Amino acid sequence: MTPRAPTILQCPVPLDDADRVLLGHGSGGRLSAQLLARHFLPQFDNPALAALGDASVIATPAAELAVSTDSFVVHPVEFPGGNIGTLAVNGTLNDVAMMGARPICLTAGFVLEEGLSFAVLDRVIAEMARAALAAGVAIVAGDTKVVGRGQADGLYINTTGLGAVDPAFRPAPSRTQAGDAILISGPVARHGMAIMAAREGLALESAITSDTACLLPLVDALRPLGSAVHALRDPTRGGVASALNEIAAASRVEVEIVEGAVPVPGDVAAACEVLGLDPLFVANEGVMVVFVADNASDSALQIMRAHPLGAAAARIGRVLDAHPGMVAMRTALGSTRIVDLLPGDQLPRIC
Amino acid sequence: MTPRAPTILQCPVPLDDADRVLLGHGSGGRLSAQLLARHFLPQFDNPALAALGDASVIATPAAELAVSTDSFVVHPVEFPGGNIGTLAVNGTLNDVAMMGARPICLTAGFVLEEGLSFAVLDRVIAEMARAALAAGVAIVAGDTKVVGRGQADGLYINTTGLGAVDPAFRPAPSRTQAGDAILISGPVARHGMAIMAAREGLALESAITSDTACLLPLVDALRPLGSAVHALRDPTRGGVASALNEIAAASRVEVEIVEGAVPVPGDVAAACEVLGLDPLFVANEGVMVVFVADNASDSALQIMRAHPLGAAAARIGRVLDAHPGMVAMRTALGSTRIVDLLPGDQLPRIC
Numbered sequence: 149m150t151p152r153a154p155t156i157l158q159c160p161v162p163l164d165d166a167d168r169v170l171l172g173h174g175s176g177g178r179l180s181a182q183l184l185a186r187h188f189l190p191q192f193d194n195p196a197l198a199a200l201g202d203a204s205v206i207a208t209p210a211a212e213l214a215v216s217t218d219s220f221v222v223h224p225v226e227f228p229g230g231n232i233g234t235l236a237v238n239g240t241l242n243d244v245a246m247m248g249a250r251p252i253c254l255t256a257g258f259v260l261e262e263g264l265s266f267a268v269l270d271r272v273i274a275e276m277a278r279a280a281l282a283a284g285v286a287i288v289a290g291d292t293k294v295v296g297r298g299q300a301d302g303l304y305i306n307t308t309g310l311g312a313v314d315p316a317f318r319p320a321p322s323r324t325q326a327g328d329a330i331l332i333s334g335p336v337a338r339h340g341m342a343i344m345a346a347r348e349g350l351a352l353e354s355a356i357t358s359d360t361a362c363l364l365p366l367v368d369a370l371r372p373l374g375s376a377v378h379a380l381r382d383p384t385r386g387g388v389a390s391a392l393n394e395i396a397a398a399s400r401v402e403v404e405i406v407e408g409a410v411p412v413p414g415d416v417a418a419a420c421e422v423l424g425l426d427p428l429f430v431a432n433e434g435v436m437v438v439f440v441a442d443n444a445s446d447s448a449l450q451i452m453r454a455h456p457l458g459a460a461a462a463r464i465g466r467v468l469d470a471h472p473g474m475v476a477m478r479t480a481l482g483s484t485r486i487v488d489l490l491p492g493d494q495l496p497r498i499c
Numbered sequence: 500m501t502p503r504a505p506t507i508l509q510c511p512v513p514l515d516d517a518d519r520v521l522l523g524h525g526s527g528g529r530l531s532a533q534l535l536a537r538h539f540l541p542q543f544d545n546p547a548l549a550a551l552g553d554a555s556v557i558a559t560p561a562a563e564l565a566v567s568t569d570s571f572v573v574h575p576v577e578f579p580g581g582n583i584g585t586l587a588v589n590g591t592l593n594d595v596a597m598m599g600a601r602p603i604c605l606t607a608g609f610v611l612e613e614g615l616s617f618a619v620l621d622r623v624i625a626e627m628a629r630a631a632l633a634a635g636v637a638i639v640a641g642d643t644k645v646v647g648r649g650q651a652d653g654l655y656i657n658t659t660g661l662g663a664v665d666p667a668f669r670p671a672p673s674r675t676q677a678g679d680a681i682l683i684s685g686p687v688a689r690h691g692m693a694i695m696a697a698r699e700g701l702a703l704e705s706a707i708t709s710d711t712a713c714l715l716p717l718v719d720a721l722r723p724l725g726s727a728v729h730a731l732r733d734p735t736r737g738g739v740a741s742a743l744n745e746i747a748a749a750s751r752v753e754v755e756i757v758e759g760a761v762p763v764p765g766d767v768a769a770a771c772e773v774l775g776l777d778p779l780f781v782a783n784e785g786v787m788v789v790f791v792a793d794n795a796s797d798s799a800l801q802i803m804r805a806h807p808l809g810a811a812a813a814r815i816g817r818v819l820d821a822h823p824g825m826v827a828m829r830t831a832l833g834s835t836r837i838v839d840l841l842p843g844d845q846l847p848r849i850c
Contacts, residue, residue: 175736180736200672202594202731203595205664208561215555215604247553259570293570301650304646304651306608306642308568311554320552380553496647
């Protein structure tokens with residue numbers, strides 16, 4: 149019998165040139181510092197972040213701030229039209245924009261799964277930096293945590309956005325009133341169907357891409373209409389139907405939409421039909437619903453159609469005072485059906 | 500052969516009185532609305548949140564804001580001394596406080612794992628509400644997402660905090676200078692050892708509890724010292740050693756601490772010794788390191804000791820200009836050893 153080599157007790161020393169995220173990257177030690185220095189700071193470079201304080205200091209240009217937070221868990225992390233980073237930046241900027249506010253800055257918190265490839269992480273970070281730059285907004289504070297394999301699914305991102313409230317332009321969910329026209333900025337259901345196709349590996353005839361976009365330019369274009377714009381909402385999770393229900397409830401009004409008036413791209417409509425999904429409940433990431441005083445609605449439509457993001461803008465309905473909190477759809481046959489919230493979900497982890 | 504009952508195709512309708520989180524709670528539909536109305540809004544009640552806009556509107560009392568974001572993934576979710584909700588509120592408020600800022604508000608983003616019991620979630624939410632109330636800060640915006648079983652571990656929370664910068668009190672990691680005294684507000688390593696004991700089921704002689712606390716009252720007590728306070732840092736992940744290294748690097752100074760000067764509770768020291776851990780690298784959640792001009796250091800110590808959170812405050816070292824970026828420990832024998840960042844981690848998912 150040959151003698152066994154002696155057992156040497158040793159802790160595994162993390163490689164510092166790994167191509168994947170290690171638990172040690174979440175330690176607060178040397179690997180954490182490397183993760184920041186190599187992957188995040190070069191992309192998100194700005195003076196507030198570079199100070200590496202416990203908090204970043206920013207100037208406040210307004211007396212009132214709009215604050216919004218959103219966590220993103222979309223699966224798959226990368227999909228036609230963008231990735232989780234695109235959503236995380238555009239989604240939160242859109243929430244700030246829906247209040248009429250001008251975005252000031254973003255923060256980003258990451259939960260990374262051990263084993264996530266740096267190739268994927270770097271693409272996500274690059275896309276966040278690109279989207280933030282396009283919107284002219286810096287990511288001023290960040291945080292990274294690492295959890296073990298099987299304790300996340302790739303990565304999750306939280307973004308929080310701050311915006312300067314514009315005293316002359318303050319749309320809010322509760323400001324809709326009977327008589328308002330309801331407009332939509334573009335065709336619906338693209339994001340949800342792009343995710344579903346990517347997830348299920350559906351071979352659709354045409355590749356459906358997510359509509360993810362920053363709606364800020366479109367909001368800025370509507371700004372001159374001032375107080376005639378009563379409410380803005382981007383119909384993400386839960387789709388247009390849920391957004392309309394939320395506004396109807398917040399303003400205690402009835403919302404009536406016309407069947408067929410909500411634009412749905414042909415390939416998206418076909419995919420929805422095959423899968424038995426109602427496009428009104430499918431998520432969007434670059435569309436907004438506009439509640440506007442009727443006498444300003446033609447102007448609003450014209451303004452939106454002049455912008456690439458709103459080229460297919462359409463009038464989809466009106467606000468009534470008959471049944472507060474209800475969303476109704478007038479069908480082609482002249483009858484009316486209620487458009488309710490879905491009890492559960494059509495598709496989890498859509499954003 | 501008896502005829503089979505006809506197969507009825509049906510989607511499972513989610514129960515709306517479940518005692519656990521369902522995927523449908525993340526849908527943006529009726530269950531999402533219920534999750535908010537039943538579990539979150541009653542606890543986090545405040546006008547900004549109740550408006551349920553895409554973003555919340557808050558007044559800004561200062562020309563400059565401190566912004567900090569932090570994600571919390573601690574395992575186990577509940578531990579002696581607190582839960583993930585306590586950490587999520589105190590941790591982010593402390594980051595804002597370390598800049599000398601007065602907290603204005605918090606946001607909270609939740610990633611919930613399908614199957615999480617509402618009993619646990621409700622305790623976490625209640626603890627967040629309690630900690631926020633104690634600090635006098637409202638949670639003005641929130642978001643919830645649900646991921647499938649095995650795609651998270653119970654729940655993760657991101658909190659983002661805003662604070663009003665105090666022009667007369669602006670400690671920063673880069674403002675430390677040679678000659679400064681280094682103080683610590685209390686005994687170290689309690690949080691990390693409490694988590695380790697809870698996680699590994701260690702039967703220690705005494706129950707070690709986390710030190711999680713909001714440091715704001717202690718920071719407010721130091722405020723009258725004004726510009727004499729150069730830097731504050733709460734040594735969380737990576738412990739006191741990492742915090743000192745970060746300050747030494749940011750200010751391009753040498754930090755010298757004295758062996759034995761950093762207070763460690765007896766039971767914590769004993770547990771560290773058994774497990775082979777260095778308390779200087781173990782996480783804290785209610786302790787801060789203070790870099791202060793030497794001529795104000797006695798006042799600072801006296802002020803901290805007068806407050807329950809700082810009763811055991813101690814002088815632990817001084818700032819030199821010999822080796823910029825280095826942290827050294829003067830040993831009892833008169834020699835010096837370097838206190839470096841750990842390459843990886845002692846304990847993952849500590850906060």
